[in-house]
Amino acid sequence: MPYLLHDSKLRPPPLPQEARGTHSSGKAYQELKQECLRSGCLFEDPDFPANNASLFFSEKPPIPFLWKRPGDIVKDPKFILGGATRTDICQGDLGDCWLLAAIASLTLNEKTLARVVPLDQNFGPGYAGIFHFQFWQHNEWLDVVIDDRLPTFKDRLVFVHSAERNEFWSALLEKAYAKLNGSYEALKGGSTIEAMEDFTGGVGEMYEVKKAPNNFYEILEKALERSSMVGCSIDTSSAAESEARTPFGLIKGHAYSVTGIDEVSYRGQKVQLIRIRNPWGQVEWNGPWSDKMKFEDFKVHFDKVEICNLTPDALEDSTARKWESPGGDEHLSKDFFRYHASKARSKTYINLREVSDRFKLPPGDYILVPTTFEPHQEADFCLRIFSEKKAITEDLDENVAIDLPEPPNPTPSPQETEEEKQFRALFEQISGKDMEVDAEELEYILNTVLKNTKDIKFKKLSLISCRNIISLMDKIFLQFDFDKSGSMSSYELRSALKAAGYQLNNYLLQLIVLRYSDEQFQIDFDDFLNCLVRLENASRVFQALSVKDKDFINLNIGERTVCVTAAFHSSCHFTTAKAVAIKHFVPRLKEEIFKACLLSGYVITQEANSQFDLRVTSTLATFGKKGS
Structure with a gap:
């Protein structure tokens, strides 16, 4: 049975969810249909217009196609005639x-x-x-709306069609799938296997028949059951063999369905x-039986062979939770896999x-490591685990731990660079004689020297940053700016x-990236320094208030130091990209707002605190409108 990544806490079973609409208007199928009925006009889909752009993207149609509705092709069109087979x-x-x-296999299961x-x-x-059709992609069901204008030539459908001339469900299904993929081409x-997965949300397996296991017949039998x-x-061994016919009537490089x-x-x-079926509806196996x-002939x-296994939750949206990994996970060295x-x-x-793959493992605890061929390939992915007996899966997130050693005394380099000489002279x-500068003087010095450097990308160091630098200055930024871009990605x-x-x-880490990054989610030198200083301040406050061996603190109303409205209104500059990202956190943000505000370094009075709930609700509501 399937187990998705989930919290260890007991939760109610997820409820089936309606497919998400995909039309550019933001309207669902029923709403669009009612608008057409009220206006007396037939629907025309602006997202997939009846022109060549919806047919081909790299070539022109070989013949002039006419887009016609089924009622213009036959007198008595039917969506499904005598059942879909x-x-x-x-x-x-x-x-x-x-x-x-894949469509032929789809007809074997009425519910699917x-x-x-x-x-x-x-x-x-x-x-x-x-009309509308529903497909499963990226771990969710999508509802694809189309109009019923189909490409024809001499009053006959050019692409998929039914053996009955007045039946149109298969042609309309093909059009919806073409829209989902961008064009017919x-x-x-x-x-x-990908089409089967899009139709079911199932899990695909691929077998090389010549290397199939001994119980391959039983595997196919159970799959069809x-x-x-x-x-x-x-x-095929070459392009010339594509769709070449064998002496037994089989077509090379051609997809068949096992029915x-x-x-x-x-x-x-x-x-x-x-029993296999050729989608052409003709040219079948002409050998024995x-x-x-015979199954032995089939293996020869x-x-x-591609199998799409339907799961108990295949027809529902039953994701237990999302697994988020901002900035990627820690790189595992060769030594990790060596030991x-x-x-x-x-x-x-x-x-x-x-x-997908099948594994036979003894009982125990296992770590699953998803990887990509190239590092830092950011993407959403769905991980599904099926086990014969119940298995518990958990996200191995890191525990929060802060180590604040005394900052080491910098050692002078044996030979100064020209930039260092310029800095020292200025x-x-x-x-002066005391060799000390205040924050204003440090601001002038740094902006004068750093404006010519190519290693660090920044607009201008602020006075607040310079005050922070006096307390904390670190070379970590340049050390971990691996690509030497002058800014730091979430990975770095x-x-x-x-x-x-x-x-x-x-x-x-997600909160920090959203708080300090720009529209491309890059963090410059100035924001990185502010982040370090405020992290240290928050950590030292926590340490001062915490009880020994406890990872939480209790605050009375006088100690509660939060300032959400200041963080939203005066400090955070939201771009459209960040607005979309932050809207994901709104449900959890109010519950854990104390963490966010400690990271932002703001303090409010007890009087302001009394208006906290009202201001938070108002701010989030306003922000939701702006970010939508």
Whole structure:
């Protein structure tokens, strides 16, 4: 059974969620349909217009297509005629046999089909020229709205069509999937397993038939019993072999769907049979047992099998929680893997959307390490774990730990650079005999010297920063600016803070990035210094108020030092990008606002504190409107 990453606390089971609308207007299918019915106009989709841009992006149509609605093609159009079956799918002039193989498998499960193809659609009463279909992508269900204008030539559909000329569900489904991918041309050549996953939210597996396990027949049998979707294909050795026909009527480089598997008795012996379907609706296996084939013949002639396993939660949105890792995780050295041998691992890195594998492991505690081929590849990903028995999964976040050693005395370099000589001369000129400067003088010196440096990117050091520098000055910024960009990314920030003695969990690091970064989520030298100073101040305040061996403090109303409104109104400059990011934290922000304000370094009086709740609610409401 499946287990997603989740909190160890007991939580109620997630409720099924409606598919998220994707139309640019922000309106859902029913709302758009009602608008058309009130106006008496048929729906025309501006997001996927009836022109060549929706057909091809790299070439012109080979023939002039006319976009027509089903009612303009036949007199009595039907959405589904006599039930949706695999025989309703015939391939047109587009090379999307991989998609059709997935659609054919989709028809074998009525519940799965009804999720992708809502059945309460027709060309009868309430018809408004608008249809919708639902697909699973990036761990959520999406609702794709289209109009029913289809590309035709001489009153015949150019692409996918049904064997019955007045049935249109398969053609409209193909159009919705083309819209999801950008154009019809985007469907030329693809992976059957990806289409199956988009239709079900299931987990895909790929087998090389010649290397399949001994119980491969049982694997396929169980998969079909559980309504999993199965496809197969024959490899090609060159482009010339693409769609070449074998002597037994099979097509190379072509996607087939597996629609059945069975064992029968024949002349006193058990014979294992498998049924495959060509999306073309013709050109089938012409060997023994046609139109089925013996499983032994199947293993000889086919090279690849793809299985999309349906999960108990495949038709629902049941994500237990999100796993967030700001700035990436700590880089694991070679020594880590040298002393912690892996018990199982996926195959070599491959350019596929999903990677899955089966492992047999003894009971125990395991660490799962997701990786990318190149470092610092930022992306969202969904990790799903299926186990025969219940397994508990947890996010191994770091505990917050602060180490504040006394700052070391700087050792002079053996030979000064020209920049250091310039700095020393200017310092001696301004500091005088006592060799001391105040914050205003330090501001002038640093801005004069640093404005010509290429190592650090900044606009101007503020007086507040210079005051902070007098108390705390560190070379960590340049040390951990790995790409020498003059600013620090969230990846570099995690390492820099750890070197400075601040081990923070993901949530606190997210708050720091949102507080101190610019629109590109980069942190310049000035903000990095302010961040260090305020972290130290917050840490020392916490240490002063904490009880020994306790990782929390209790505050009375006089000790409660928070200032949310100042942090929002006078200090934080929100860009559109940061507004979108921060809106994600609004539900949790009010609960943990004390942490955020300590990091910002603000203090308010007891009088101001009495208006805290009202001001927070007002600020967040206003901010939500601005960021939307």
